[in-house]
Amino acid sequence: MSTPTIRDVAERAGVSKSLVSLVLRGSAGVRPQKREAVLAAVEALGYRPNAAARSLSERRTHTVGVLLNDLRNPWFVELLDGLNGLLYDSGMHVLLADGHLNRRLGEDLTRTFTELRVDGLIAVGTLQDPEALRTAAGRIPTVVAGAREPVLPGVDIVANDDERGARLATEHLIGLGHRHIAHIAGQGAVGELRRRSFEATMREHGLADTAVVEQGDLTEEGGYRAAVRLLSRPQRPTAVFAVNDMTCVGALSAAEESGLRVPRDLSLVGYDNTYVSRLRHLWLTTVDNAGHDVGRRAAQRLLDRIDEPDRPAEVDLATPSLEARGTTAPPRTAT
Amino acid sequence: MSTPTIRDVAERAGVSKSLVSLVLRGSAGVRPQKREAVLAAVEALGYRPNAAARSLSERRTHTVGVLLNDLRNPWFVELLDGLNGLLYDSGMHVLLADGHLNRRLGEDLTRTFTELRVDGLIAVGTLQDPEALRTAAGRIPTVVAGAREPVLPGVDIVANDDERGARLATEHLIGLGHRHIAHIAGQGAVGELRRRSFEATMREHGLADTAVVEQGDLTEEGGYRAAVRLLSRPQRPTAVFAVNDMTCVGALSAAEESGLRVPRDLSLVGYDNTYVSRLRHLWLTTVDNAGHDVGRRAAQRLLDRIDEPDRPAEVDLATPSLEARGTTAPPRTAT
DNA sequence: GCCCTTCTTTGGACCGTTCCAGAACTTGCG
DNA sequence: CGCAAGTTCTGGAACGGTCCAAAGAAGGGC
Numbered sequence: 001m002s003t004p005t006i007r008d009v010a011e012r013a014g015v016s017k018s019l020v021s022l023v024l025r026g027s028a029g030v031r032p033q034k035r036e037a038v039l040a041a042v043e044a045l046g047y048r049p050n051a052a053a054r055s056l057s058e059r060r061t062h063t064v065g066v067l068l069n070d071l072r073n074p075w076f077v078e079l080l081d082g083l084n085g086l087l088y089d090s091g092m093h094v095l096l097a098d099g100h101l102n103r104r105l106g107e108d109l110t111r112t113f114t115e116l117r118v119d120g121l122i123a124v125g126t127l128q129d130p131e132a133l134r135t136a137a138g139r140i141p142t143v144v145a146g147a148r149e150p151v152l153p154g155v156d157i158v159a160n161d162d163e164r165g166a167r168l169a170t171e172h173l174i175g176l177g178h179r180h181i182a183h184i185a186g187q188g189a190v191g192e193l194r195r196r197s198f199e200a201t202m203r204e205h206g207l208a209d210t211a212v213v214e215q216g217d218l219t220e221e222g223g224y225r226a227a228v229r230l231l232s233r234p235q236r237p238t239a240v241f242a243v244n245d246m247t248c249v250g251a252l253s254a255a256e257e258s259g260l261r262v263p264r265d266l267s268l269v270g271y272d273n274t275y276v277s278r279l280r281h282l283w284l285t286t287v288d289n290a291g292h293d294v295g296r297r298a299a300q301r302l303l304d305r306i307d308e309p310d311r312p313a314e315v316d317l318a319t320p321s322l323e324a325r326g327t328t329a330p331p332r333t334a335t
Numbered sequence: 336m337s338t339p340t341i342r343d344v345a346e347r348a349g350v351s352k353s354l355v356s357l358v359l360r361g362s363a364g365v366r367p368q369k370r371e372a373v374l375a376a377v378e379a380l381g382y383r384p385n386a387a388a389r390s391l392s393e394r395r396t397h398t399v400g401v402l403l404n405d406l407r408n409p410w411f412v413e414l415l416d417g418l419n420g421l422l423y424d425s426g427m428h429v430l431l432a433d434g435h436l437n438r439r440l441g442e443d444l445t446r447t448f449t450e451l452r453v454d455g456l457i458a459v460g461t462l463q464d465p466e467a468l469r470t471a472a473g474r475i476p477t478v479v480a481g482a483r484e485p486v487l488p489g490v491d492i493v494a495n496d497d498e499r500g501a502r503l504a505t506e507h508l509i510g511l512g513h514r515h516i517a518h519i520a521g522q523g524a525v526g527e528l529r530r531r532s533f534e535a536t537m538r539e540h541g542l543a544d545t546a547v548v549e550q551g552d553l554t555e556e557g558g559y560r561a562a563v564r565l566l567s568r569p570q571r572p573t574a575v576f577a578v579n580d581m582t583c584v585g586a587l588s589a590a591e592e593s594g595l596r597v598p599r600d601l602s603l604v605g606y607d608n609t610y611v612s613r614l615r616h617l618w619l620t621t622v623d624n625a626g627h628d629v630g631r632r633a634a635q636r637l638l639d640r641i642d643e644p645d646r647p648a649e650v651d652l653a654t655p656s657l658e659a660r661g662t663t664a665p666p667r668t669a670t
Numbered sequence: 671g672c673c674c675t676t677c678t679t680t681g682g683a684c685c686g687t688t689c690c691a692g693a694a695c696t697t698g699c700g
Numbered sequence: 701c702g703c704a705a706g707t708t709c710t711g712g713a714a715c716g717g718t719c720c721a722a723a724g725a726a727g728g729g730c
Contacts, residue, residue, distance in 0.1 A: 003474070005686055016710045021688060029708060051450040052387040052396070053686035056715045061387070071412050072610065080406065084436045093447055096431035101419045112428055115386040139338065139381075220614060253616040275407065279555060281588040281617065340716055351680045356718060364678060388716035391685045 004045040013041035024049065055117065063093045064120040064302060065113035069127050070100035075245075075272040075291060076124050079146050082295025083122065090303055092119070099128050110136035120302045123147070126188050141305040145298035146291070148189040151313075156305065158298040158316045160289040162190055165320035166197035169241045169269040169287050172322050174201075177330045178239040178267060180210045184226040184251060186218040186243035194243050194271065212237060216247045223250025231258050231266075238331040239267035245277045248284050252327070263329035273323050283326035290318040339380040348376035359384065390452065398428045399455040399637060400448035404462050405435035410580075410607040410626060411459050414481050417630025418457065425638055427454070434463050445471035455637045458482070461523050476640040480633035481626070483524040486648075491640065493633040493651045495624040497525055500655035501532035504576045504604040504622050507657050509536075512665045513574040513602060515545045519561040519586060521553040521578035529578050529606065547572060551582045558585025566593050566601075573601060573666040580605035580612045583619050587662070598664035608658050618661035625653040 006024075010017040015034055022030055023038040041047070055061040064087060068076065084094055095118070097109045110132045113121055121142040123133055130150040136142065137155045144150070144157045151157065173181050181202065185195040195213060202211035214230050216222035223242055230237055231254060242248035248270030252262060260266045270277050270286035277284035297316050305311060341359075345352040350369055357365055358373040376382070390396040399422060403411065419429055430453070432444045445467045448456055456477040458468055465485035471477065472490045479485070479492045486492065508516050516537065520530040530548060537546035549565050551557035558577055565572055566589060577583035583605030587597060595601045598620075605612050605621035612619035632651050640646060 018710055048449050050452060050686050052391045052452060056387045056391060057688040077406050081436055101416055114383050117385060249614055249616055279584055281584055353680055385716055392718040
């Protein structure tokens with residue numbers, strides 16, 4: 001016979017299926033003797049509840065779907081960690097789906113998750129298809145984590161405070177004595193925020209006219225190319241703040257390639273504190289984006305929203321911190 | 336009213352729910368006129384089938400569960416990519432769950448997947464809890480991908496040919512003229528295979544007595560420490576084959592720290608061809624573990640096993656290839 | 671116009687749970 | 701001992717689909 005059902009258990013334990021259900025869900029008013037008989041039968045038959053049947057009648061799945069944009073980006077692992085902890089404690093399971101892998105296939109993951117009737121949805125990072133998220137968010141409590149867009153009605157946003165993080169990085173460099181500081185920017189809302197904050201901070205310190213911005217694309221290659229452009233300028237910057245760690249690694253290659261020693265001749269700061277930045281061979285000074293905290297907060301927000309779907313959408317920012325490592329130092333000829 | 340059901344669609348289209356079901360599953364014998372009426376109603380109501388209800392009556396979920404050991408390991412992203420493509424083409428959805436994240440929580444993911452009644456299970460990489468996999472594999476068609484263990488009855492194993500990959504790496508170094516070659520080993524079945532093959536290859540080339548093995552632990556830190564030990568030997572090796580890329584990066588740091596230039600003074604080969612090895616600042620020579628191919632084969636094997644659960648378990652090895660990049664060169668004083 | 675065959679469509683059972691109303695026991699107490 | 705008030709337990713109706721046997725409609729041939 002195939003997989004046992006609750007009826008098989010009931011029969012074996014000599015009780016009704018309802019009682020079995022009560023025992024399994026830990027109801028109080030069950031005589032110990034019967035409870036044990038049921039548990040013994042469960043054990044003997046190797047019974048496992050059928051999640052589909054359960055969710056069909058309970059009308060909830062105790063499952064949240066996490067949409068990732070690209071598993072190759074390492075920074076959200078921390079975030080998932082924070083997410084998972086809190087959700088698990090409230091009896092939720094987490095299912096992951098990677099948009100990047102599935103995009104080519106034309107599969108719409110929000111659709112998959114809606115069909116599964118997940119209780120909630122967390123979009124991690126900037127997604128490829130904001131429109132799909134909009135329709136999904138209309139039916140399922142949704143939170144965006146680790147990104148600042150899309151802004152949708154009824155969708156909370158949890159991220160680190162990019163404005164503040166960029167300020168930390170810039171002021172770190174200024175504090176070391178740098179005056180000619182460049183920024184390699186990235187696209188999207190996050191890129192925009194970090195760039196603006198870099199510019200604002202430079203301005204506040206009276207360094208507006210030595211601030212330079214080159215455009216990158218959040219990849220190593222883009223960082224490399226932007227850095228090559230920066231370093232060939234007549235007035236070469238003594239420090240670079242890169243929009244993320246990957247960009248920073250690209251800049252690092254460009255620097256060494258043109259004979260500059262880091263940090264002696266050029267200081268570099270990344271963003272995200274990914275494990276790439278922690279490789280001792282790179283050892284990038286970077287901004288920690290508080291991923292774990294962002295994850296936890298996103299989970300909390302989602303749970304709140306599941307309880308109360310109509311609460312107004314909020315933006316919740318975690319505080320980033322500077323992680324000073326090996327790629328920053330005072331400029332060689334400090335003023 | 337809450338989410339529409341198939342009955343709502345039927346009512347709106349003026350047909351029976353059975354007809355709606357036929358249309359949705361693409362049955363041939365439905366008059367075009369009715370088909371369109373149904374589709375229009377679906378559209379108008381924003382109807383989405385309920386996966387739980389469907390799988391309850393269909394008795395299959397069209398879903399396979401993928402167990403990862405640690406999202407932080409980048410090498411299996413390629414594998415997932417190969418996996419996803421094939422599975423999606425056969426109408427399967429892929430759900431990911433990360434064991435590392437959930438381990439601390441004590442959650443047993445195989446259990447979650449059993450309750451979800453996934454049609455199949457793919458264990459990617461070496462898992463933390465082989466025992467749990469054994470019981471799960473007893474009920475669900477299962478394939479192990481990217482690892483060589485656990486060996487379980489009825490569970491296929493798909494991986495790259497580690498023996499061959501290690502041979503490629505070792506022969507690459509020997510071919511460059513190296514005679515004093517060391518290996519930094521890793522634990523587990525994979526580590527064992529690579530080490531054995533390194534030793535065998537050295538022996539075949541009459542280099543058994545200059546072959547050295549230091550134990551690492553697959554992490555950067557372990558690689559660093561093993562390399563420090565290797566480089567402080569009286570007879571310092573001129574080349575190191577590391578069990579994986581992370582270990583190799585650690586060795587790279589140790590080399591540069593002790594004033595050696597790579598590849599001039601020391602050649603290094605990694606394994607896995609992760610994106611870390613592709614960072615232009617590291618640019619490791621490495622062995623490509625054919626992740627995409629492994630993923631595709633694993634998917635195929637799983638589909639076969641779903642069709643025919645009792646077929647004997649097989650081991651299926653994909654062919655790795657050498658990716659020669661910047662960390663290998665002939666030894667300075669070639670013989 | 672009638673009967674037979676071939677297409678279409680439909681009602682109802684079933685998948686494995688939960689949940690609720692009420693049945694069947696226990697107790698406590700007058 | 702009888703009865704009210706708890707406790708425990710149980711049958712049956714959902715939940716939202718699929719699938720099958722059979723009903724109904726549409727043609728075709730005489």
